[in-house]
Amino acid sequence: MMTVETLKLIGGALCLDFANSADYENGRVTQEYLHTYDDFLVWSQRVGVLSEEQVQHLRTVAQPERAAQVLEETLGLRDVIYRIFSAAVAGRTASRNDLEALNAAFTESVRWLRIVAADEGYAYLCGGSDDDLNRPLWSIVQTAAALLTSPELPLVRQCAADDCSYLFVDTSRNRSRRWCDMDDCGNRAKAKRHYRRTKQA
Numbered sequence: 632m633m634t635v636e637t638l639k640l641i642g643g644a645l646c647l648d649f650a651n652s653a654d655y656e657n658g659r660v661t662q663e664y665l666h667t668y669d670d671f672l673v674w675s676q677r678v679g680v681l682s683e684e685q686v687q688h689l690r691t692v693a694q695p696e697r698a699a700q701v702l703e704e705t706l707g708l709r710d711v712i713y714r715i716f717s718a719a720v721a722g723r724t725a726s727r728n729d730l731e732a733l734n735a736a737f738t739e740s741v742r743w744l745r746i747v748a749a750d751e752g753y754a755y756l757c758g759g760s761d762d763d764l765n766r767p768l769w770s771i772v773q774t775a776a777a778l779l780t781s782p783e784l785p786l787v788r789q790c791a792a793d794d795c796s797y798l799f800v801d802t803s804r805n806r807s808r809r810w811c812d813m814d815d816c817g818n819r820a821k822a823k824r825h826y827r828r829t830k831q832a
């Protein structure tokens with residue numbers, strides 16, 4: 632059984648790893664990995680959105696009631712991001728409601744964007760206020776907006792296993808990646824095919 636500590640981070644984009652923090656079937660969550668606001672903080676540190684100090688700080692300022700509310704909004708937005716990208720994989724445009732929800736969060740996230748000097752030229756930095764429980768969300772929303780509007784969108788795929796909803800960017804050389812993880816879903820599919828063949832024989 633996977634937990635927020637062992638969850639696979641194979642999305643190739645922050646927003647897709649976020650979408651992969653639950654299992655979905657027909658757009659509904661069948662398995663949740665972010666049970667508490669603290670789980671979201673642990674996840675955020677694992678993916679590098681928050682430093683250990685930032686996590687510690689948010690832990691101390693998170694009032695239980697507010698944290699529960701933020702978690703609920705966070706998961707709602709995650710479902711939106713999942714639906715938008717899985718629709719894109721299926722060649723469909725997202726629903727108006729989902730796009731509106733993402734846009735509302737996107738507008739909020741832009742407040743925290745800064746242009747900073749980088750090694751070569753400049754870069755966007757998604758900052759945030761130290762006490763803002765939504766802080767990790769702004770970077771996630773930024774990457775969702777960037778990927779949705781990038782030429783890489785057609786490279787977003789969903790794992791080919793019937794019982795796996797993982798989304799990922801296919802960066803394989805011949806664009807032929809079918810599984811979230813060859814060692815897991817890929818092998819299971821191979822075993823299934825083998826079983827069917829031997830049964831027929």
Ligand SMILES: [Zn+2]
Binds near residue numbers: 792
């Ligand atoms: Zn899979």
